[in-house]
Amino acid sequence: MIRIxxxxxxxxxGNQIVRALDDIDLEITKGEYISIMGVSGSGKxxxxxxxxxxxxxxxxxxxxxxxxxSEMNDDEMAHIRSTKIGFVFQSFHLIPRLTxxxxxxxxxxxxxxxxxxxxxxVEIALSHVSLNDRADHKPxxxxxxxxxxxxxxxxIVMEPDVLLADEPTGNLDSTSGIEIVRLIEDLNKAxxxxxxxxHDRKMGNRSDRLIRLLDGKxxxxxxx
Amino acid sequence: MRFYDLIxxxxxxxxxxPLRTIMLLVxxxxxxxxxxxxxxVGEGARDYITGEFRDMGTNLIIVIPGKNETSGGGSPVDLAxxxxxxxxxxxxxSLRKIDGVKNIAPIVIGETSAQFNGLERNVPIxxxxxxxxxxxxxxxxxxxxxxxxxxxxxxxxxxxGKEVEKExxxxxxxxxxxxxxxxxxxxxxxxxxxxxxAVGIDVQKLVVIPVSLATALFNxxxxxxxxxxxxxxxxxxxxxxxMKKILKKRHRGKEDFTVIRQDAVMASFDNIFNVLTMAxxxxxSISLFVAGILIMNVMLVAVSQRQSEIGLLKAIGAKNKxxxxxxxTEAILLSGSGAILGLILGHSITQVLKISxxxxxxxxxxxxxxxxxxxxxxxxxxFGLLPARRASKLDPVIALSGxx
Numbered sequence: 248m249i250r251i252x253x254x255x256x257x258x259x260x261g262n263q264i265v266r267a268l269d270d271i272d273l274e275i276t277k278g279e280y281i282s283i284m285g286v287s288g289s290g291k292x293x294x295x296x297x298x299x300x301x302x303x304x305x306x307x308x309x310x311x312x313x314x315x316x317s318e319m320n321d322d323e324m325a326h327i328r329s330t331k332i333g334f335v336f337q338s339f340h341l342i343p344r345l346t347x348x349x350x351x352x353x354x355x356x357x358x359x360x361x362x363x364x365x366x367x368x369v370e371i372a373l374s375h376v377s378l379n380d381r382a383d384h385k386p387x388x389x390x391x392x393x394x395x396x397x398x399x400x401x402x403i404v405m406e407p408d409v410l411l412a413d414e415p416t417g418n419l420d421s422t423s424g425i426e427i428v429r430l431i432e433d434l435n436k437a438x439x440x441x442x443x444x445x446h447d448r449k450m451g452n453r454s455d456r457l458i459r460l461l462d463g464k465x466x467x468x469x470x471x
Numbered sequence: 472m473r474f475y476d477l478i479x480x481x482x483x484x485x486x487x488x489p490l491r492t493i494m495l496l497v498x499x500x501x502x503x504x505x506x507x508x509x510x511x512v513g514e515g516a517r518d519y520i521t522g523e524f525r526d527m528g529t530n531l532i533i534v535i536p537g538k539n540e541t542s543g544g545g546s547p548v549d550l551a552x553x554x555x556x557x558x559x560x561x562x563x564x565s566l567r568k569i570d571g572v573k574n575i576a577p578i579v580i581g582e583t584s585a586q587f588n589g590l591e592r593n594v595p596i597x598x599x600x601x602x603x604x605x606x607x608x609x610x611x612x613x614x615x616x617x618x619x620x621x622x623x624x625x626x627x628x629x630x631x632g633k634e635v636e637k638e639x640x641x642x643x644x645x646x647x648x649x650x651x652x653x654x655x656x657x658x659x660x661x662x663x664x665x666x667x668x669a670v671g672i673d674v675q676k677l678v679v680i681p682v683s684l685a686t687a688l689f690n691x692x693x694x695x696x697x698x699x700x701x702x703x704x705x706x707x708x709x710x711x712x713x714m715k716k717i718l719k720k721r722h723r724g725k726e727d728f729t730v731i732r733q734d735a736v737m738a739s740f741d742n743i744f745n746v747l748t749m750a751x752x753x754x755x756s757i758s759l760f761v762a763g764i765l766i767m768n769v770m771l772v773a774v775s776q777r778q779s780e781i782g783l784l785k786a787i788g789a790k791n792k793x794x795x796x797x798x799x800t801e802a803i804l805l806s807g808s809g810a811i812l813g814l815i816l817g818h819s820i821t822q823v824l825k826i827s828x829x830x831x832x833x834x835x836x837x838x839x840x841x842x843x844x845x846x847x848x849x850x851x852x853x854f855g856l857l858p859a860r861r862a863s864k865l866d867p868v869i870a871l872s873g874x875x
Binding site for chain 2: 296299301302321322325326328329330334336340342343344345353354356357358359362401405
């Protein structure tokens with residue numbers, strides 16, 4: 248489903264070139280549950296951004312569902328993000344002026360889906376995260392765990408192929424964190440490919456496959 | 472993205488930041504209001520001036536002594552530097568024979584002291600004939616206007632304005648009394664009822680006397696001008712031709728006078744005030760561009776503040792064009808709502824001004840509303856483009872991290 252070949256990402260910082268990802272190869276099959284771990288600056292977030300088509304590699308190929316994304320323009324990448332990729336961020340990234348239901352609806356609004364169809368999908372997504380009774384609440388009226396559940400509902404509402412989660416429990420207490428992990432693991436069990444970036448060893452060990460990065464290189468790729 | 476979703480998202484942003492929205496609405500509405508008020512003043516002035524001329528009758532032809540023209544060195548008269556001949560009562564009499572002339576009113580203007588019963592004040596004097604009443608479309612308060620006597624000679628009578636009556640005669644009845652004007656005396660036959668101004672003079676401060684008495688009083692045979700009322704507008708051109716022919720003949724072949732049509736003067740004033748109104752509107756429109764720049768500045772700040780939201784929208788599938796549309800829609804909604812608010816305020820204030828100053832017709836032209844609305848919307852689009860473009864070009868990774 249995902250194939251990365253000789254992929255590198257370099258940044259220019261002043262006169263220096265920083266190699267965030269250095270010639271990596273990776274293959275991920277549909278329905279996998281992968282954790283990416285590494286110290287700060289190891290390149291895990293850069294890898295996640297490239298996987299999510301938020302960033303483009305300096306060199307190499309990224310093939311998603313058989314499509315080489317290297318040749319895509321901004322609009323084509325936006326379309327892939329809309330239809331095939333779901334994001335969950337550490338800081339939730341909910342739009343504060345919109346209700347939970349409206350936040351969940353947002354990807355469908357951008358995709359131009361009719362309001363009637365959206366309504367139904369929002370209800371399904373809300374029931375997945377058990378927040379039907381909080382549909383009309385603004386983010387400020389929700390707890391951290393509830394906010395992240397809204398973000399998860401938003402990430403799955405377009406029925407993507409892959410869910411990219413960047414430290415999804417980083418801003419939560421341990422109880423809420425466990426709830427969120429279980430929730431996204433349930434989504435994986437239902438067939439969704441799950442790629443998780445985390446610092447948390449315990450969480451990383453829950454995945455089927457653990458990838459460790461150091462200085463932009465994959466130093467470990469273990470499958471249970 | 473559907474149109475109503477775009478409007479909903481833009482509106483929700485404007486509602487989310489009420490102070491910012493209100494400030495921008497006020498800025499735009501002041502610009503539009505300025506356009507409406509200034510054009511209302513310009514249009515009101517046009518209406519007032521042309522109204523004044525209209526009151527004098529549109530079939531009026533005026534002869535003024537002298538002519539502004541460049542002359543060559545052909546004629547010995549020109550070389551000798553002879554000044555043009557004055558217009559005289561005889562000139563006015565000569566015009567009587569022209570077909571289609573309804574009234575002729577020779578006019579003499581001067582100022583002298585008026586005395587009655589020990590009270591004295593300087594008064595402006597108009598010397599004319601009975602025709603002056605109909606030419607000027609005046610009405611009498613009481614008594615009679617000047618008698619319909621010959622131009623050359625007339626009885627020593629006068630009509631006075633209400634202020635002259637009040638100042639010199641007080642509570643006593645002015646009609647029938649003898650009023651001293653300079654070294655002459657005249658019997659008051661009537662009080663003028665009309666208010667306003669005639670040839671720049673307040674009618675209520677005026678004394679009108681027969682033209683022959685005025686020439687004798689000021690010891691000056693020349694006329695200020697001759698007002699000729701045509702029977703209708705159709706014959707005006709022919710009358711002007713005949714007048715020029717007769718007066719030229721009387722003035723030894725020189726056209727040392729100017730003939731103007733009242734309606735032509737009115738049209739000129741109309742044009743001048745139209746241009747003035749448009750100029751005022753244009754000046755006021757500058758404030759709309761200032762409001763546009765304010766919108767641009769505030770939206771540029773908003774782009775910085777909303778980086779994380781822009782990043783999120785991109786992450787969940789927003790195309791650059793959609794981000795662009797979102798910001799431009801916000802700018803258009805702001806400028807459009809501000810313009811509508813400005814129109815409501817501008818028109819409301821002109822209504823209040825109309826009630827407060829009933830003699831001056833504050834009349835905002837229809838084009839001012841359309842133009843100010845269009846300029847405000849254009850300013851919203853133009854000045855919304857830069858922030859919108861900046862937002863759409865944001866790198867999603869940088870935007871999501873909230874770093875600049």
